[in-house]
Amino acid sequence: MxxxxxxxxxxxxxxxxxxxxxxxxxxxxxxxxxxxxxxxxxxxxxxxxxxxxxxxxxxxxxxxxxxxxxxxxxxxxGKEEVQQQILGKMIDTVYNGSAARLVMQALGNHTASDEEIDAIQKYLTQLRK
Missing domain, CATH: 1.10.10.10 (Winged helix-like DNA-binding domain superfamily/Winged helix DNA-binding domain)
Known part of the structure; x- marks a missing residue:
C-alpha cells in the first residue's frame, strides 16, 4: 500500500x-x-x-x-525519524530554532543520571572536534 x-x-x-x-x-x-x-x-x-x-x-x-x-x-x-521530525518542529516552534534552549530546559526540568550526563558530555566533546 x-x-x-x-x-x-x-x-x-x-x-x-x-x-x-x-x-x-x-x-x-x-x-x-x-x-x-x-x-x-x-x-x-x-x-x-x-x-x-x-x-x-x-x-x-x-x-x-x-x-x-x-x-x-x-x-x-522509524523511531529515530519520527523523533527527529517532532523534535525539529518543537525546536523551531517552541524554542525559536534554538537547540541550546531546548537542552537547557530539558536538563533544568528533569534529573539526569550520571551516565546520561557523561553521554551528553561525550557527545558535546565530539561536536567540538
Missing part, C-alpha cells in the same frame, strides 16, 4: 505516538495486544484502537500482515 503522507509532514497525535511506541518496543503486535497495553494507562475501547491502527495503516505508518486470521501490525515509521 502506498502511504498517503510523507513522514516529513507527519504531525502525530498522542494516541498515534503511543501506538508507535508499543510497536517500536514489541516490533509486531495484534490490535488486541496493543489495546491491552494502551488500556493500562487510559480507558479506550477496542474498536477505537482498531480504527486508529487501520487509519495509521492507510497513512503508511503501520504495515499489516493479513496472511492469517489475526492481523499482525508493525511500525513502518
Amino acid at each position: 502506498e502511504p498517503i503522507m510523507s513522514i516529513k509532514n507527519y504531525k502525530p497525535s498522542e494516541t498515534e505516538l503511543e501506538i508507535l511506541q508499543i510497536l517500536w518496543d514489541k516490533e509486531k503486535c495484534t490490535v488486541r495486544e496493543v489495546h491491552e497495553i494502551l488500556e493500562q494507562n487510559k480507558e479506550t475501547g477496542y474498536t477505537t484502537t482498531l480504527k486508529q491502527m487501520q487509519v495509521m495503516h492507510e497513512k503508511g505508518l503501520l504495515s499489516r500482515d493479513a496472511s492469517s486470521k489475526i492481523h499482525i501490525y508493525k511500525a513502518e515509521a
